[in-house]
Amino acid sequence: MTEYYLGVDLGGTNIKIGCFDSDINLVGKASVPTGAEMGPEVVVERILGGARTLLVESGVSLDDVAGVGIGTPGPANYAEGIVIKSTNMPKFKDTPLRDMIGRNGLGKPAILENDANTACWGEFAVGAGKGVSDMIFFTLGTGIGGGVVCNGDLVRGAGGNAAELGHVIVYPGGRRCNCGQRGCVEAYASANSTAARAVDAIKAGGESTLKNVLEKKGNLTSKDVYEHSDAGDPLAREITEGTAEALAILCVSMLHTTEPSTIVFSGGMIAAGDSLLERIRHHFREQIWTLKEEPVDICFATLGEDTGIIGAGALAKHAREQGKLV
Amino acid sequence: MTEYYLGVDLGGTNIKIGCFDSDINLVGKASVPTGAEMGPEVVVERILGGARTLLVESGVSLDDVAGVGIGTPGPANYAEGIVIKSTNMPKFKDTPLRDMIGRNGLGKPAILENDANTACWGEFAVGAGKGVSDMIFFTLGTGIGGGVVCNGDLVRGAGGNAAELGHVIVYPGGRRCNCGQRGCVEAYASANSTAARAVDAIKAGGESTLKNVLEKKGNLTSKDVYEHSDAGDPLAREITEGTAEALAILCVSMLHTTEPSTIVFSGGMIAAGDSLLERIRHHFREQIWTLKEEPVDICFATLGEDTGIIGAGALAKHAREQGKLV
Numbered sequence: 001m002t003e004y005y006l007g008v009d010l011g012g013t014n015i016k017i018g019c020f021d022s023d024i025n026l027v028g029k030a031s032v033p034t035g036a037e038m039g040p041e042v043v044v045e046r047i048l049g050g051a052r053t054l055l056v057e058s059g060v061s062l063d064d065v066a067g068v069g070i071g072t073p074g075p076a077n078y079a080e081g082i083v084i085k086s087t088n089m090p091k092f093k094d095t096p097l098r099d100m101i102g103r104n105g106l107g108k109p110a111i112l113e114n115d116a117n118t119a120c121w122g123e124f125a126v127g128a129g130k131g132v133s134d135m136i137f138f139t140l141g142t143g144i145g146g147g148v149v150c151n152g153d154l155v156r157g158a159g160g161n162a163a164e165l166g167h168v169i170v171y172p173g174g175r176r177c178n179c180g181q182r183g184c185v186e187a188y189a190s191a192n193s194t195a196a197r198a199v200d201a202i203k204a205g206g207e208s209t210l211k212n213v214l215e216k217k218g219n220l221t222s223k224d225v226y227e228h229s230d231a232g233d234p235l236a237r238e239i240t241e242g243t244a245e246a247l248a249i250l251c252v253s254m255l256h257t258t259e260p261s262t263i264v265f266s267g268g269m270i271a272a273g274d275s276l277l278e279r280i281r282h283h284f285r286e287q288i289w290t291l292k293e294e295p296v297d298i299c300f301a302t303l304g305e306d307t308g309i310i311g312a313g314a315l316a317k318h319a320r321e322q323g324k325l326v
Numbered sequence: 327m328t329e330y331y332l333g334v335d336l337g338g339t340n341i342k343i344g345c346f347d348s349d350i351n352l353v354g355k356a357s358v359p360t361g362a363e364m365g366p367e368v369v370v371e372r373i374l375g376g377a378r379t380l381l382v383e384s385g386v387s388l389d390d391v392a393g394v395g396i397g398t399p400g401p402a403n404y405a406e407g408i409v410i411k412s413t414n415m416p417k418f419k420d421t422p423l424r425d426m427i428g429r430n431g432l433g434k435p436a437i438l439e440n441d442a443n444t445a446c447w448g449e450f451a452v453g454a455g456k457g458v459s460d461m462i463f464f465t466l467g468t469g470i471g472g473g474v475v476c477n478g479d480l481v482r483g484a485g486g487n488a489a490e491l492g493h494v495i496v497y498p499g500g501r502r503c504n505c506g507q508r509g510c511v512e513a514y515a516s517a518n519s520t521a522a523r524a525v526d527a528i529k530a531g532g533e534s535t536l537k538n539v540l541e542k543k544g545n546l547t548s549k550d551v552y553e554h555s556d557a558g559d560p561l562a563r564e565i566t567e568g569t570a571e572a573l574a575i576l577c578v579s580m581l582h583t584t585e586p587s588t589i590v591f592s593g594g595m596i597a598a599g600d601s602l603l604e605r606i607r608h609h610f611r612e613q614i615w616t617l618k619e620e621p622v623d624i625c626f627a628t629l630g631e632d633t634g635i636i637g638a639g640a641l642a643k644h645a646r647e648q649g650k651l652v
Contacts, residue, residue, distance in 0.1 A: 134484040148583065150483075155476045157585020158460040159621070162476075164582040167615065170498065172575050179615040181578070249498050252507070256490040257474065257583055259483025289493065289505040295485075 003066040006051055006108075007313030008101065009115070010072045012036055012088025015043070017050050018309030019058045022066075024126050024317060028058035029309060036089040043089070044100045051106060067325045068102050068110040069316030071118030071308050078160045081112040081326075102326075109325040113315055115308060116163065117154055119266060119301075120147020122311025125318065127303040128264045136260040137301075138165060138247070140269035143178070144186040150258050154315075166190065170249045188246040191222035191269045198225045198239045208235035226272040241283075244276060248283030255288070255296055266301030329392040332377055332434075333639030334427065335441070336398045338362055338414025341369070343376050344635030345384045348392075350452050350643060354384035355635060362415040369415070370426045377432060393651045394428050394436040395642030397444030397634050404486045407438040407652075424652075435651040439641055441634060442489065443480055445592060445627075446473020448637025451644065453629040454590045462586040463627075464491060464573070466595035469504070470512040476584050480641075492516065496575045514572040517548035517595045524551045524565045534561035552598040567609075570602060574609030581614070581622055592627030 002021055009016040011034060018029045032050045035042050055062055076083045081098025083089075102110025113121070120137035129135040129149070137147035146165025148155040155162045166186035167179050174183035175193070187193050198220050202211050210228050214220055228236035251263050270276070281298050303310050319325040328347055335342040337360060344355040358376045361368050381388055402409045407424020409415075428436025439447070446463035455461040455475070463473035472491025474481040481488045492512035493505050500509035501519070513519050524546050528537055536554050540546055554562035577589050596602070607624050629636050645651040 132484065134488075150476055150481045150488075151479070153477070155481075155584050157476075158458065158587035159585060162460075162583065162585035164585075167582040168579040169496070169575050169613065172496065172571075172613070177615075181613060181615045245498075249495050253494040253579065254583070256493040257488065257580070258481050259485060259488035259490075261484035287495065287498070287507060289503075289507045 002064065004060050004064050005313040005316045006065055006068045006106075007118075007309040007311065007316065008047055008051070008068065008070045009118070009308030009312055010034065010043070010047070010070060010097075011115075011308075012073075012086075015047055015050060016309050017047070017054050018306065018313055019054055019060055020310070020313035020317075022317065024310065024314045026306065026310065027060060028054055029306065030054040030057075034089070036091065039091040040089075040095045040097070040100070044097070044105060047101055048105045062106065062108075065106070065108055067316040067320045068106060068108050069118065069312035069314070069319070070098060070101060070110060070112045071115045071312045072097065072112065074114045076112060076114065076160075078112055078114065078156065081110070083112075109320070111316055111319040111325055113154075113312070116145035117147050117156075118311035118315055119307045120149065120163075120264075120311065121154060121315045121318065122303050122307045123264050123266065123301050124149050125314035126310060127307070128299050128301050129262045132261045134258060134260045134262075136165070136251075136254045136258065136263045138250075138263070138265050139267035140190065140265055141267040142190060142192050144190045145267075148258055149260075155258070165250065165254070168250055168253065170246050185246050185250045189243045194222040194225055194239060194243045194269070195220045197242065198236065201235055201239065206235045209233040210236055222269055223271070226276070230275055240272075240276070241279060244279035245283040247280050248287055251280070251284050251296075251298060252287045260296065262297045262299065264299060264301050266307065270300050328390065330386050330390050331639040331642045332391055332394045332432075333635035333637065333642065334373055334377070334394065334396045335444070335634030335638060336360070336369070336373070336396060336423075337441075337634075338399075338412075341373055341376060342635050343373070343380050344632065344639055345380055345386055346636070346639040346643075348643065350636065350640045352632065352636070353386060354380055355632065356380040356383075360415070362417065365417040366415075366421045366423070366426070370423070370431060373427055374431045388432065388434075391432070391434055393642040393646045394432060394434050395444065395638030395640070395645070396424060396427060396436060396438045397441045397638045398423065398438065400440045400487075402438060402440065402486075404438055404440065404482065407436070409438075429652075435646070437642055437645045437651055439480075439638070442471035443473050443482075444637035444641055445633045446475065446489075446590075446637065447480060447641045447644065448629050448633045449590050449592065449627050450475050451640035452636060453633070454625050454627050455588045458587045460584060460586045460588075462491070462577075462580045462584065462589045464576075464589070464591050465593035466516065466591055467593040468516060468518050470516045471593075474584060475586075481584070491576065491580070494576055494579065496572050496579075511572050511576045515569045515576075520548040520551055520565060520569045520595070521546045523568060524562065527561055527565065532561045535559040536562055548595055549597070552602070556601055566598075566602070567605060570605035571609040573606050574613055577606070577610050577622075577624060578613045586622065588623045588625065590625060590627050592633065596626050
């Protein structure tokens with residue numbers, strides 16, 4: 001008998017659900033609007049309804065589902081499966097989401113994990129990190145999130161808040177981060193910060209082909225900056241080099257901390273493509289010690305838009321194998 | 327029947343051996359000169375002879391010894407128990423030290439681990455980190471070493487080289503480290519670097535009560551710098567503040583990586599005392615984000631000079647409980 005797993009990716013706008021076989025092959029997927037404004041009971045009903053419909057469409061019996069993984073933004077008490085609060089879902093407050101979906105919803109054991117960790121686990125289990133035992137994972141989006149896998153397991157930390165890798169300090173006393181610290185890698189290398197540094201440089205009098213874009217749109221995106229960098233604009237190039245260098249310094253420090261064999265970058269900004277990856281690798285080689293050749297693989301994530309549901313499904317399987325699915 | 331463990335701390339000058347009961351209480355200890363210049367066979371004979379004598383003196387039968395832990399500087403293949411080479415013991419080359427002492431020496435299973443990790447494990451098991459599950463450990467000596475414990479286990483990394491925490495970059499493009507990188511925390515905050523920064527500041531024309539010491543001795547130690555700092559010399563104070571700040575930045579970044587509940591400082595430089603610890607805590611509070619109050623305990627190691635043998639003994643016990651003692 002094949003066992004199946006459900007992976008739920010709960011976002012502020014949409015709920016994505018995937019059904020996976022025991023090798024975490026995608027059997028079927030669905031997406032429904034979250035309806036967060038209607039409160040957690042409605043959201044849970046949508047998840048349960050969506051899951052049941054998906055199982056029928058996928059030809060899988062609920063009896064054959066061995067567990068459910070749920071990825072959600074924090075802050076949450078992941079050990080107890082409780083969402084403490086949520087920026088995108090303001091009516092969620094100390095919501096026991098794991099058991100509402102799992103034991104008391106589908107009648108199945110479940111695990112709740114933060115969305116960066118589920119994405120990390122997806123890449124580790126079946127994506128760019130498949131086959132390794134130690135991996136570091138970064139999401140480059142509006143902010144920078146992370147995941148750390150050591151010896152084949154997620155590092156969760158003393159309070160469930162490990163792998164806040166965007167807030168590793170790379171330039172002490174530097175740019176103010178949204179978190180309140182100065183010099184966080186997120187304050188330099190996230191999509192928002194990459195764009196903000198370009199805006200700052202232009203406002204400080206820098207000459208750039210981005211100037212027209214800024215005047216026309218009133219703002220810049222990281223996409224603008226990468227496009228103009230690739231087209232040869234020196235200021236845009238300097239900004240993207242800064243992004244790559246900050247990320248490379250982070251990679252060096254992570255290598256000396258948990259010694260991953262693979263460092264995976266994911267998230268919207270990897271759309272900047274191979275030029276970004278090549279510049280991160282270049283600065284990594286510049287910064288790393290010369291005494292030994294580190295065989296670390298710096299690469300992009302491979303799972304694409306399904307990473308959230310894949311990671312949640314894979315994590316449910318892993319937790320079950322560890323006897324930690326409750 | 328009580329089980330006992332032996333802990334061996336193999337240094338370039340002395341071999342220290344401890345005998346521990348199953349709660350890692352010290353039953354007896356011994357120290358013999360390493361005799362490294364005579365090669366690994368002689369060193370191993372001294373360890374075996376020292377261990378047998380210690381057992382007799384401690385009233386413990388070899389039959390009741392459940393395992394042996396061995397701490398040694400790297401580089402080594404710890405998984406296979408082989409010392410690849412050793413700066414302080416140049417005749418060690420691909421030496422299968424674990425089995426020479428363990429299975430083929432005392433006829434007992436053994437584990438080989440690097441000395442920073444054994445010291446870390448000692449503090450974790452029975453010292454400053456007792457009772458926690460996630461800890462970061464620093465040794466502040468000539469250089470800066472480290473250990474990382476996540477979820478109750480040592481983080482060893484993909485190639486056994488994790489926790490080289492002295493080489494986390496805190497000031498990109500800054501002082502050149504012995505490792506070849508720039509801006510490593512070791513290049514600012516080790517005992518040698520603390521002294522070197524003071525020498526540099528005086529040579530650059532800085533006024534200091536350390537100037538006389540430097541002229542008289544031709545050099546400075548970190549002890550000189552801390553003494554003059556505590557006595558109120560502004561230049562010495564600036565240097566020790568720099569040491570504390572670099573260590574605090576490292577603590578912030580480690581907190582966001584593996585989220586320890588305890589950060590332990592050990593090694594010769596903790597002789598600088600509470601003023602150093604207070605300044606690290608001060609700069610940590612200055613650097614950490616303001617959004618949440620991190621309940622992290624930044625403290626000194628408690629095991630003192632026996633930390634190496636205690637850690638080795640405790641690690642042997644842990645490896646046995648995990649079924650990893652071979």
